Amino acid sequence: MVLQAALEAGMDIPHYCYHPSLSVVASCRLCLMEMKVPDPKSGELVWMPKLVPSCQTPVKEGMEVRFNSPAVQQNQQQCMEYFLLNHPLDCPVCDQAGECYLQDYSYRFGQPTSRMVEEKLKNPKKDVGPRTLLYQDRCVMCSRCVRFTDEIAGTHELTVVNRGNRAEIDVFPGLPLNNPLQGNVVDLCPVGSLLDKDFLFKQRVWLLRETKSICPGCSTGCAIRIDHNEGVIYRLKPRFSPKVNDYWMCDEGRFGWKYLQDGDRLTRPVVRRGGEVFYPRWEDIPEIINYRLRKLAEQQTPTAVVLSPMLACEEAWLIASYVRALLPQAVLVASWLPVQGAEQNFPVGSPAEKARFTIRPEKCPNRRGVELLINKLGGASSTLEDLIKQVKEKKIKAAWITGGYSQRDWVSKELAAAAKELELLVMQDLYANALTDNSHVLLPSCCWAEREGSFVNQAGLIQPFERAVDGPEGTRRDGQYLYEIAGYSGLYRAEKVRERMAEQLAEFRDIYVAPDPPEHQH
Amino acid sequence: MSWKAYDRNQPVMDPQAPPVLTEAVREKIRSFFPRYETKRAVLLPALHIVQELLGYVSYQAMKEIADLLEIHASDVLDVVSFYTHFANHPKGRKTVMVCRSLSCELMGGKAVLEAVKNTLQIQEHGTSTDGQYFLVTEECLAECDHAPCLKINERTYHQVKATDVSRILADEKNAELSIARSSLFDPPGH
DSSP: OHHHHHHHTTOOOOOSSOOTTSOOOOOSOTTEEEEEEEOTTTOOEEEOSSOEETTSSOOOTTOOEESSSHHHHHHHHHHHHHHTTTOOOOGGGOTTTTSOHHHHHHHHHOOSSOOOOSOOOOOOEEEOSSSEEEEGGGOOOOOHHHHHHHHTSOOOOEEEESOGGGOEEEEOTTSOSOOTTTHHHHHHOSSSSEEETTTTTTOOGGGOEEEEEEOOSSTTOOEEEEEEETTEEEEEEEOOBTTTTBTOOOHHHHHTTGGGGSSOOOOSOEEEETTEEEOOOGGGHHHHHHHHHHHHHHTTOOEEEEEOTTSOHHHHHHHHHHHHHHOTTOEEEEOOOOBOSOOEEETTTOOGGGOSEEEOSBOOSOHHHHHHHHHHHOSOEEOHHHHHHHHHTTSOOEEEEEOOOSOTTOSOHHHHHHHTTOSEEEEEESSOOHHHHTOSEEEEOOOGGGOOEEEEOTTOOEEEEOOOSOOSTTOOOHHHHHHHHTTOOSOOOHHHHHHHHHHHOGGGGOOOOOOOOOTTOO | OOSOEEEOSSOSSOTTSOOSSOHHHHHHHHTTGGGSSSSGGGHHHHHHHHHHHHSSOOHHHHHHHHHHHTSOHHHHHHHHHHOTTSOSSOOOSEEEEEEOSHHHHHTTHHHHHHHHHHHHTOOTTOBOTTSOEEEEEESOOSOGGGOSOEEETTEEEOSOOGGGHHHHHHOTTTTOOSSOOOOTTOOTTO
């Protein structure tokens, strides 16, 4: 389509209803352009008197179009006047202000004053679902949200009721917008009509800083953006990633990050020695760990390293290669896998190969990454069940266990009982549990938004993510202290570590970074 | 929350209420299925049948039609609210449509409308107290050569004078057509 081509060429063509992943309706009329067509008499190409929607016109060889003519500009101005006829102009209390395309286009094409002298139509606010509010006043009837529920989610909750200037977006009373992808309609809304109850009145958007990240909610590994301000995360938004999540993300990921701001996180390292408890400084941790592990090596104690699927590849590699350097016989173990529910494909009811979005039952971001590392590093490996048996049979006497799950009850009774038999337990986790309480060295973890690294998703794409915020006071990023434990000095940069990994493991040379969509596309 | 918002999470109909569409009506709707490629296409015939049966299409009926056609209830609401022909609230058995377009207006349409309002003691979009009449104005009834005109259900009255109105409305059989009406969309038992 001409509009997409123009956007990809960097032109800022105004549009509301067009979205590259939804069907084209050409209803907003903002993207109209002039086009040359053959004259019926002479056959030569002349400018067509009527404007045509660029979102609906396919690009052809030798085509001539223009967006900068007076007719096109006049149309844009007139359209904006219509869109703003009944708009309540409540930007000061509107969540969308700052990222609103009514504001942007009004600034570019709108008139400073309204010529409307009649009373504005006042439409009600509607509570259309458990997570979403609809401010009908602000709506421009682009119907993106309706097409999303029809075409991507396949749940059809939203619809257009009434007609003409009285048209409204609504749901059937009693059948609210309640599907696992509903947060996306808020992202799709080019104006402040559909609002997220979770983010409502929390923060002005121009104060937010954006960090590119990867959702840790399931093994799909959606590309996301963390919006945060002064160390507090306010919301997650999907990023365009054609190979993974297109433009969407699920509500589980979008709203499932709240655990990391709960306030009962582990914040300082602990050393337990013969019933005594010490709280060492972070600076002393590398020496303590080194001393303990060298002792294990001297006594040739059989040791296991349990790698959590919540770890980034770089962190898992730092632990595994460090322990293996001291204890070449160390057993590598993939940790507990959080699995919940079944695979959900969208549109609802479509088979997996036709699905446009999938929520996967494996609720961790990096199972494949950890398994890849364990395979590529070679040597002894085992499963968590076997490890528990081996510990009970005294075949394994020391372990370094990593957690970092959002599920606080991830430690099974068997694992907790087995851990008590260990001579040395080095533990990394977010929250206190049976293992952290019995560990000899406890290293508090940071969650994914507070770290940097890369996750390998279910399709095998290695996707890097950046750090958005700092962990709670007292914590250090896992990468940083692992880097220091492994004997490096200076600041931990995931990219540098990845380069070092790639020297050993060729798989980590190809990382997948989603391309940025055209600047003016929205 | 400190402002008023319509709550769309709560159903407006009683979930325990018995179905409004009888098996005979459902069968009539199903008889349209072979005519079209999809069941969705039967929506308009189904709405005609239900409106003929109940006088309007209630939310309960919309939900039942949606279940019958295997579409979402919101799609039915979309169509019902789009066409002014369909009402989603109870209204009089007969609809009086008065033209408010140019030709009728010039020929005294306004007086006719006033006469209807006075006779039935109702306003536009109102239903008379006996539940017989429902009054709307229409943009054009396509009878400009016989202006002013009004329509009661499907029967059109030409060159209506304001003084004729009370006589027309008093007639019991004022909605009956001179030719036989197609019974295609009549619900069973009508």
